[in-house]
Amino acid sequence: MSPKIYVPGDAAALSVGADAVAKAMGEQIASRRVDAAVIRNGSRGMFWLEPLVEVETPRGRIAYGPLTTDQVPGLFDAGFLEGKPHKLYLGLTEDIPYLKNQERLTFARCGITDPLSLSDYVSHGGYRGLERALQLTGLQIVDEVTNSGLRGRGGAGFPTGVKWKTVLNTPSDQKYIVCNADEGDSGTYADRMIMEGDPFVLIEGMTIAGLAVGATAGYIYIRSEYPHAFRQLKRAIAIAYEKGYLGGDVAGCGKRFDLEPRMGAGAYICGEETSLLESLEGKRGQIRFKPPLPAIKGLFGQPTVVNNVISLATVPIILDQGAQYYRDFGMGKSRGTLTIQLAGNIKRGGLVEKAFGLTLREAIYDFGGGTASGRPLRAVQAGGPLGAYFPASLLDTPLDYEAFAEKKGMLGHGGIVVFDDSVDLAHQARFAMEFCAVESCGKCTPCRVGSTRGVEVIDRIIANEDRAKNLELLSDLCEVLTDGSLCALGGLIPYPVQSAIKHFPEDFDKPAPPEAAGRIQERPSWR
Ligand SMILES: Cc1cc2nc3c(=O)[nH]c(=O)nc-3n(C[C@H](O)[C@H](O)[C@H](O)COP(=O)(O)O)c2cc1C
Ligand code: SF4
Numbered sequence: 001m002s003p004k005i006y007v008p009g010d011a012a013a014l015s016v017g018a019d020a021v022a023k024a025m026g027e028q029i030a031s032r033r034v035d036a037a038v039i040r041n042g043s044r045g046m047f048w049l050e051p052l053v054e055v056e057t058p059r060g061r062i063a064y065g066p067l068t069t070d071q072v073p074g075l076f077d078a079g080f081l082e083g084k085p086h087k088l089y090l091g092l093t094e095d096i097p098y099l100k101n102q103e104r105l106t107f108a109r110c111g112i113t114d115p116l117s118l119s120d121y122v123s124h125g126g127y128r129g130l131e132r133a134l135q136l137t138g139l140q141i142v143d144e145v146t147n148s149g150l151r152g153r154g155g156a157g158f159p160t161g162v163k164w165k166t167v168l169n170t171p172s173d174q175k176y177i178v179c180n181a182d183e184g185d186s187g188t189y190a191d192r193m194i195m196e197g198d199p200f201v202l203i204e205g206m207t208i209a210g211l212a213v214g215a216t217a218g219y220i221y222i223r224s225e226y227p228h229a230f231r232q233l234k235r236a237i238a239i240a241y242e243k244g245y246l247g248g249d250v251a252g253c254g255k256r257f258d259l260e261p262r263m264g265a266g267a268y269i270c271g272e273e274t275s276l277l278e279s280l281e282g283k284r285g286q287i288r289f290k291p292p293l294p295a296i297k298g299l300f301g302q303p304t305v306v307n308n309v310i311s312l313a314t315v316p317i318i319l320d321q322g323a324q325y326y327r328d329f330g331m332g333k334s335r336g337t338l339t340i341q342l343a344g345n346i347k348r349g350g351l352v353e354k355a356f357g358l359t360l361r362e363a364i365y366d367f368g369g370g371t372a373s374g375r376p377l378r379a380v381q382a383g384g385p386l387g388a389y390f391p392a393s394l395l396d397t398p399l400d401y402e403a404f405a406e407k408k409g410m411l412g413h414g415g416i417v418v419f420d421d422s423v424d425l426a427h428q429a430r431f432a433m434e435f436c437a438v439e440s441c442g443k444c445t446p447c448r449v450g451s452t453r454g455v456e457v458i459d460r461i462i463a464n465e466d467r468a469k470n471l472e473l474l475s476d477l478c479e480v481l482t483d484g485s486l487c488a489l490g491g492l493i494p495y496p497v498q499s500a501i502k503h504f505p506e507d508f509d510k511p512a513p514p515e516a517a518g519r520i521q522e523r524p525s526w527r
Helices: 018-031 069-077 118-123 128-133 138-148 160-168 190-197 199-213 227-242 273-280 309-321 323-327 360-367 401-406 425-439 450-462 467-484 488-492 494-503 516-521
Strands: 004-006 037-039 053-057 060-064 089-092 176-181 217-222 258-263 304-308 337-344 350-355 377-382 389-391 415-420
Touching: 018 037, 018 069, 118 199, 128 199, 128 309, 138 160, 138 199, 138 309, 138 323, 160 199, 160 304, 176 199, 176 273, 176 309, 190 199, 190 227, 190 309, 199 217, 199 227, 199 258, 199 304, 199 309, 217 227, 217 273, 227 258, 273 304, 304 309, 309 323, 337 360, 350 360, 360 377, 360 415, 377 425, 389 494, 425 450, 425 488, 425 494, 450 467, 467 488, 467 494, 488 494
Parallel strands: 004 037, 176 217, 176 304, 217 258, 337 415
Antiparallel strands: 004 053, 053 060, 060 089, 337 350, 377 389, 377 415
């Protein structure tokens, strides 16, 4: 059998030249007349090693990286097809500590299989979850998901089984499964990685969700910045239809499930579930009042499950291995694994899937290797742009929904953005408020008007104009945003702002920078 060479087709690997490396591999294979095949796999999630090339040998898969095109001929000369040493040799991929120390459940196949090979998917445990689901009633599937302890990975951590049960119990001729692949949080990419690296697991998860609640159609709302993921899912969906895993007779069970990917509208607020539904219906992405919940009255007014990509992609392993297997991972009320995404000023950025309970420090230092700049870590923002800034003294907080809430932070989608000691938290607070002003859907006054006024107040604080009075005003404004906003964009923006003031007061007590006066006048005139 011809040796297999794996070159990731993942967008992160492409951004550092994976396509050119794959092409150079093909040229070497042709010119040397060797018998080998190049497979475009997903990423293993070790971004500092991309493009990470692997070769299958009798010992297992051997990794080399990060590789540039000019190093490809030398790699062949060194005998990499037999897994021989080279200066980029990393040994067995699965023995690289970053990977070896993870607990990959949702990402079990990502980077291992050919993402668009259904036979590869099935031979690596794919569709076993669906097989089991087909032997259960809808209620039994819902109970299995409830008992696993799975909570939504989109940010709010709401129990997935409870949401499904509401949809199951709401009578309707038409129900929908909507996958939220808008992935707007800063420093996050887990949804993208799984859609590009193991798309069938999401298709399988959505199909199981459909069987569980009695939905016959599903949509995947993918952010417009993810063209590769969109293409990959489109292809995978076409294959699933062709092989009878989607359509009128899912896996021969006589039930229907149709699936379509849809391109997002390019706004952060379209990741909020009700705005997403508006956008999916072809309208402007604006928040809907709740109640009614989407589970009762969602897409086109019908009962709808809206779940994040990772929530849905985790369902197959729960059905396959059983609820107890999954809930044995984790701590407290956070069961299973968290897909941690290390970003920002970090030496070894990438995806770490690990049981809940690991501390921030372990994630950042044991896996991430500390800051990329080598300077001391000063702040960490977990949970996206609405997450709190934590100082180094909170690094021993375990990655657990409740532990973070106790420290007035949130885990969100698992993104962790690291800052070294060159960061200015007053400017980060301004950035957060400005983000809210730019991304506000405009439906409610506290957020629409308050965020813009908030930027002005922070500008005055930075410029040292009536600082004490403006800090008090900012605190009042944050209270209004928390209590009066219609959705979590306005409601949570005080998290980054107030955490910056609380943990880094010295940054709000500096002499005014020379450009401060200019900044205030830079405000957009249309606001
Ligand atoms: C402003 C805002 C943006 C959001 N963006 C996303 C997003 O990009 N992806 C996502 O899955 N959930 C996002 N959410 C959460 C969704 O509203 C919703 O809770 C989630 O899709 C439910 O799925 P889950 O239960 O599987 O987490 C966002 C929420 C808010 C308030
Ligand atoms: S808080 Fe902001 S984003 Fe949310 S509904 Fe109000 S204006 Fe729209």
